[in-house]
Amino acid sequence: MRSAALHLGLIAVLVAAGLMLPAYHQGNLARILVLATYSIGYNVLFGYTGLLSLGHAMFFGAGMYGLGLAMHHGGFAPVPAFVIGLACAAGLAAIVALLALRTIGVAFMIVTLMFAQTAFLTVLYFGEWTRGDEGFVLQQATRQIAGLDLTNPTVRYYAALVLFSAALLITARMMQLRFGHVLIAVRENEERTRMLGYDTQRHKFLALVISGTLSGAAGAAYALLFGYVGATFTSVQYSIFPLLWVLLGGAGTTIGPFIGTLFMFYLIDTTSGLTNAYLMIVGVVLVLLTLFARAGIMGEVRERFAPWLP
Amino acid sequence: MTDVLRTEGLTKDFAGLRAVDRVDLSVATGDIHALIGPNGAGKSTLVGMVAGRSQPSAGRVWFDGRDITTLPAHARIRAGIAYTFQITAVYARLSLLANLELALRDRSRTRAVQALERVGLAARADQLAGDLSYGHQRLLEIAMGVAQAPRLLILDEPTQGLAESEISEFNTLIRGLAGQTTILLIEHNMNVVMELADRITVLETGSVLANGSPADIQANLAVQEAYLGHADG
Numbered sequence: 252m253r254s255a256a257l258h259l260g261l262i263a264v265l266v267a268a269g270l271m272l273p274a275y276h277q278g279n280l281a282r283i284l285v286l287a288t289y290s291i292g293y294n295v296l297f298g299y300t301g302l303l304s305l306g307h308a309m310f311f312g313a314g315m316y317g318l319g320l321a322m323h324h325g326g327f328a329p330v331p332a333f334v335i336g337l338a339c340a341a342g343l344a345a346i347v348a349l350l351a352l353r354t355i356g357v358a359f360m361i362v363t364l365m366f367a368q369t370a371f372l373t374v375l376y377f378g379e380w381t382r383g384d385e386g387f388v389l390q391q392a393t394r395q396i397a398g399l400d401l402t403n404p405t406v407r408y409y410a411a412l413v414l415f416s417a418a419l420l421i422t423a424r425m426m427q428l429r430f431g432h433v434l435i436a437v438r439e440n441e442e443r444t445r446m447l448g449y450d451t452q453r454h455k456f457l458a459l460v461i462s463g464t465l466s467g468a469a470g471a472a473y474a475l476l477f478g479y480v481g482a483t484f485t486s487v488q489y490s491i492f493p494l495l496w497v498l499l500g501g502a503g504t505t506i507g508p509f510i511g512t513l514f515m516f517y518l519i520d521t522t523s524g525l526t527n528a529y530l531m532i533v534g535v536v537l538v539l540l541t542l543f544a545r546a547g548i549m550g551e552v553r554e555r556f557a558p559w560l561p
Numbered sequence: 562m563t564d565v566l567r568t569e570g571l572t573k574d575f576a577g578l579r580a581v582d583r584v585d586l587s588v589a590t591g592d593i594h595a596l597i598g599p600n601g602a603g604k605s606t607l608v609g610m611v612a613g614r615s616q617p618s619a620g621r622v623w624f625d626g627r628d629i630t631t632l633p634a635h636a637r638i639r640a641g642i643a644y645t646f647q648i649t650a651v652y653a654r655l656s657l658l659a660n661l662e663l664a665l666r667d668r669s670r671t672r673a674v675q676a677l678e679r680v681g682l683a684a685r686a687d688q689l690a691g692d693l694s695y696g697h698q699r700l701l702e703i704a705m706g707v708a709q710a711p712r713l714l715i716l717d718e719p720t721q722g723l724a725e726s727e728i729s730e731f732n733t734l735i736r737g738l739a740g741q742t743t744i745l746l747i748e749h750n751m752n753v754v755m756e757l758a759d760r761i762t763v764l765e766t767g768s769v770l771a772n773g774s775p776a777d778i779q780a781n782l783a784v785q786e787a788y789l790g791h792a793d794g
Contacts, residue, residue, distance in 0.1 A: 442650065451635070
């Protein structure tokens with residue numbers, strides 16, 4: 252009950268925020284909601300299942316290029332192109348899962364990093380279609396769904412909110428089901444979980460596919476809503492971002508990924524307006540958070556005030 | 562079939578070292594069957610192969626008349642084997658109730674509470690397992706095995722680190738299962754073994770040294786002690 256109230260309450264606040272915020276912040280928040288969806292996807296694998304991937308940009312990129320290439324070269328409409336983006340991310344996640352889940356711990360981190368590097372280089376290699384680093388723009392005229400113009404800032408904001416809400420509610424529900432409880436059990440003690448009769452390998456596989464597909468949905472939506480597809484989004488820094496956002500917001504909490512993304516976005520936005528040395532301030536804040544809020548913002552809230560927090 | 566578990570020529574090699582050497586073991590349905598022997602005799606490795614934690618280098622395992630040698634661990638547990646770890650492996654950061662719900666696999670809160678009542682931990686249902694004393698964590702671990710109502714319960718040194726009073730509670734708990742659950746018990750405490758076991762298998766350097774009723778083994782014990790060098794327990 253409390254967790255349903257929390258999630259619906261957050262969505263209600265965001266619905267209202269879309270009406271009240273000035274254009275600049277509405278634009279920021281639209282971007283944050285899409286990136287928070289990416290964080291939510293990352294959190295399924297890292298926060299709940301305990302698997303640290305350093306290569307999630309490949310799933311974000313699979314969604315982005317799946318949709319982008321389908322629209323740009325294939326002439327697909329946004330909805331089927333979005334489905335293609337999801338399928339690309341899910342397919343890639345399944346392949347990576349089959350191979351990478353043969354390893355654990357540091358080896359898993361390195362294998363995912365290597366796969367993501369391969370994906371990045373693949374994008375550059377096929378520069379004829381992907382335009383490599385330079386990327387390509389999705390024409391404004393094609394970014395329409397059922398008469399709704401996704402380039403309109405307000406429409407774009409609510410489209411991002413629909414995506415974010417869906418990801419939030421799906422993961423929140425998932426973590427109430429036995430499947431979600433078993434993911435946490437795998438994180439806490441995989442061998443114990445196996446010896447209680449759970450196929451931990453299958454659970455890890457599904458967690459990675461769900462995580463990759465949500466990340467791909469965010470990548471596809473990013474391309475569709477902001478109209479740009481580029482290789483930067485498959486680079487290693489886009490693999491590190493969701494890790495950072497989730498750690499800051501609180502790994503293994505449902506709304507932590509959103510809080511972390513929001514916090515980081517505005518931390519950079521605010522400090523870069525003050526000084527050129529903003530990364531130094533960002534660094535200091537991050538160090539302070541790791542010192543005094545090890546479980547991340549929502550993780551700390553859960554430990555201190557609200558143990559029921561999902 | 563009167564034997565719920567049977568192994569034939571079960572062998573495990575670790576890089577040239579033979580930890581378990583052609584063990585034929587039969588555990589009769591309903592028995593409490595103790596596995597004893599000095600440290601390094603291969604007891605844990607043997608039951609690990611029965612539960613599916615590791616694959617044998619040679620030999621076969623039958624459970625309920627079915628060859629389970631190649632069955633993965635989780636499928637063996639679902640077939641009715643429960644396994645408790647030698648080193649306590651409860652979910653320290655989850656509540657006792659959550660621990661039991663995972664063990665039950667059906668998330669039945671009522672049955673989880675009943676299982677906690679059985680070991681006297683129901684009052685602590687909402688505490689984190691990691692906050693329990695060591696003895697209570699062992700009891701929780703045993704409760705997680707018992708709660709599954711397995712046809713074969715494997716207990717790997719369950720009384721290790723328990724106080725005398727806790728050991729007698731443990732004995733009562735296990736005796737209460739007699740008849741319903743077959744138990745394969747690795748145990749160093751000879752008092753516990755003699756009090757509970759219907760049958761005893763002595764393992765030494767990976768091979769079966771003796772096999773019989775507690776009386777047989779006890780009659781043999783002087784010889785055994787001399788042979789084993791030291792009695793564990």
